[in-house]
Structures are given as structure tokens and as C-alpha cells.
Amino acid sequence: MEQRKIVLLPRIQQILAELGENIKLARLRRKLSTMQVSERANLSRQTIVSIEKGKSGVSIGAYLQVLFVLGLEKDLLKVANDDLLGRKLQDSKLLVKSRAPKRTKTKED
Numbered sequence: 001m002e003q004r005k006i007v008l009l010p011r012i013q014q015i016l017a018e019l020g021e022n023i024k025l026a027r028l029r030r031k032l033s034t035m036q037v038s039e040r041a042n043l044s045r046q047t048i049v050s051i052e053k054g055k056s057g058v059s060i061g062a063y064l065q066v067l068f069v070l071g072l073e074k075d076l077l078k079v080a081n082d083d084l085l086g087r088k089l090q091d092s093k094l095l096v097k098s099r100a101p102k103r104t105k106t107k108e109d
Contacts, residue, residue, distance in 0.1 A: 020054030
């Protein structure tokens with residue numbers, strides 16, 4: 001089976017590059033080498049380098065493994081945590097309850 005190449009928009013590539021740079025800076029602040037992170041994450045050194053360059057061919061699992069080694073894995077839970085646009089869209093489609101039918105007059109009234 002032929003593997004499909006992912007084509008990303010330039011803005012998405014920029015976001016991945018920024019994520020990779022942030023991971024690299026976090027590694028450097030902890031004074032860890034790429035080799036140390038690769039050993040702790042059980043990934044190749046080349047995969048660590050690819051992550052730090054924001055390459056799209058690296059699995060999200062590998063990104064998460066590196067974040068775990070750096071103690072930043074919970075940061076991934078912040079993604080879409082407060083989805084303002086999604087909430088507005090959801091709220092706009094909520095059904096408004098219709099009023100109860102008017103009471104009909106009975107003989108007792």
C-alpha cells in the first residue's frame with residue numbers, strides 16, 4: 001500500500017515549526033541533549049531532530065512521548081480546551097423550547 005504524503009497549508013507548517021521550536025527550547029532549558037531525550041523517549045535521535053524542526057511526518061505519539069520526557073505532556077490537554085467558536089456554534093443551534101399549549105376552557109371555568 002502506497003503511503004500518502006500529507007500536504008499542509010503554509011500556516012499549518014508554521015504552527016508545527018513553532019511547536020518544534022518550543023519543544024527544542026524546553027529541552028535546552030532542561031540542559032538535555034537530543035541523545036538524552038531520544039534515549040528517554042525510546043525514539044531515534046533523528047526523530048527528535050525532526051520533531052524540533054516541526055516535521056509533519058512524525059506521529060503525534062512521538063511528539064507526546066517527547067513532551068512526556070520534558071514533563072510537558074499535560075500541555076497537550078489544553079488544545080481545544082476552551083473552544084469558544086465551537087460553543088457559539090453549538091449555542092446557536094440549540095432548540096428553544098416552545099411554549100406549552102394554552103389551556104382550553106373547561107366547564108368548570
